[in-house]
Amino acid sequence: MSKHSALNTFGRSGNPAFTKNFTNTDTSSLPLAERMTLDGAVNKTAVLLGLCFSGAFLGWNMPILVVPGMLIGFVLALVTIFRSPSKAGATAPFYALFQGMALGGITMFAEMQYPGIGIQAIGLTFGILASLLFCYKSGIIKPTENFKLMIVSATMGIMFLYLISFIMSFFGSGIGFIHSNGLFGIGFSLFVVAIAALNLVLDFDFIEEGAEKGLPKYMEWYGAFSLMVTLVWLYMEILRLLMKLRSR
Amino acid sequence: MNTIFFSLLTLFSLFVFMNLGKVRASKKQTDRNDRINRFGSKQESGNKKSARSTIIEGEAEEINDNPKK
Numbered sequence: 001m002s003k004h005s006a007l008n009t010f011g012r013s014g015n016p017a018f019t020k021n022f023t024n025t026d027t028s029s030l031p032l033a034e035r036m037t038l039d040g041a042v043n044k045t046a047v048l049l050g051l052c053f054s055g056a057f058l059g060w061n062m063p064i065l066v067v068p069g070m071l072i073g074f075v076l077a078l079v080t081i082f083r084s085p086s087k088a089g090a091t092a093p094f095y096a097l098f099q100g101m102a103l104g105g106i107t108m109f110a111e112m113q114y115p116g117i118g119i120q121a122i123g124l125t126f127g128i129l130a131s132l133l134f135c136y137k138s139g140i141i142k143p144t145e146n147f148k149l150m151i152v153s154a155t156m157g158i159m160f161l162y163l164i165s166f167i168m169s170f171f172g173s174g175i176g177f178i179h180s181n182g183l184f185g186i187g188f189s190l191f192v193v194a195i196a197a198l199n200l201v202l203d204f205d206f207i208e209e210g211a212e213k214g215l216p217k218y219m220e221w222y223g224a225f226s227l228m229v230t231l232v233w234l235y236m237e238i239l240r241l242l243m244k245l246r247s248r
Numbered sequence: 249m250n251t252i253f254f255s256l257l258t259l260f261s262l263f264v265f266m267n268l269g270k271v272r273a274s275k276k277q278t279d280r281n282d283r284i285n286r287f288g289s290k291q292e293s294g295n296k297k298s299a300r301s302t303i304i305e306g307e308a309e310e311i312n313d314n315p316k317k
Contacts, residue, residue: 042269049262116250123254126261133268139276148284208273213287223286 035214036223041207044224050097052228055100060108069101078224086218092225100231110239114246121239125231128197128238136204143205151202154195181244189241196234203227 059065076095080088107118135141165175175186207223272278 037268039274040264045269046266119251119254119258123257123261126258126265130261130264130268133265136277137268137271137273139274142277142280142282143284144280144282145284179260202284206286208278209284212278215287 019032023220024157030216032214034217036217036219038207038211040178040217040220041211041223044092044220045227047223048092048228049231051093051096052100052103052232055097055102056104056107057100058203059101059104059106061104063099063108065106067102069098069105073098073102077229080222085222086216088140088225089218092221092228095225096228103232106236107239110243114243117239117242117246119237120196121242124234124238124242128234129200129231133204134202136201136208141201143201147198148202151195151198155199158192158195170218181247186241189237189244193234193237193241196230196237199230200227200234201228 039067055069059069073095076098077093080095082093084091107121110121111118131139136143161175161178165178177188179185203223203226206226210223212221
């Protein structure tokens with residue numbers, strides 16, 4: 001498959017939230033106040049993080065909310081990505097809240113098994129966020145079309161593997177090495193954490209370019225939502241990796 | 249000790265994100281020809297330009313395969 005046909009098939013970003021086609025966005029007629037800015041996107045990400053932590057507090061104290069939180073969050077993510085990116089301002093806060101509930105409950109269960117693992121996962125997630133943001137802003141990491149193609153392919157491969165494992169679990173089977181705490185399982189988790197982390201670079205680039213091009217204001221919410229999707233994934237993978245390491 | 253270290257790491261990282269996130273990326277990052285082309289920017293227009301440049305300007309002439317002798 002040639003580079004361009006792969007791009008046409010898989011979209012133009014690693015993050016599924018960015019696979020929509022925004023190439024026809026005409027922003028020349030928009031007044032300055034109605035254009036996307038970096039400040040706006042960062043502030044909205046902070047709002048979503050605050051909501052996610054509030055949801056996590058609820059989920060921690062009421063673990064029964066884990067499954068509904070996860071399902072509703074998943075549906076809201078699909079709605080935001082495929083149905084109404086322009087309504088991200090309405091759906092993204094609820095997505096953050098419900099995903100927070102799920103993460104809070106999951107972290108509580110992990111803490112019961114391995115005390116102190118939750119704060120380690122949170123610290124590592126935000127540590128990776130800050131260090132990759134620095135690398136992106138300073139130009140140490142430069143996302144190109146090839147970089148994006150590599151991340152898209154790896155992300156889709158991982159999602160496909162997880163889907164097959166999920167389907168196989170209904171038949172009492174599964175892909176063993178994904179969940180094992182052996183060297184191969186830990187290596188796989190490290191690879192997934194690396195890919196999830198590199199998706200952050202694509203998110204930063206989207207927000208930077210969106211602000212540069214002066215996209216409509218609602219794209220601030222969409223950019224913040226996309227960053228949240230990646231952060232939630234990264235946190236889950238780091239938690240899984242730490243659990244594997246602690247169980248050895 | 250562990251908890252304090254990771255709590256401080258979280259707070260410091262959030263502080264960095266909130267401040268650094270609002271700063272524009274360096275010229276090294278933004279002034280590149282190989283940037284991801286999401287919104288039909290530089291690269292595409294460059295390609296169109298190069299495609300257009302292959303057209304030879306001038307008047308078209310009809311080619312006659314059987315010239316009169």
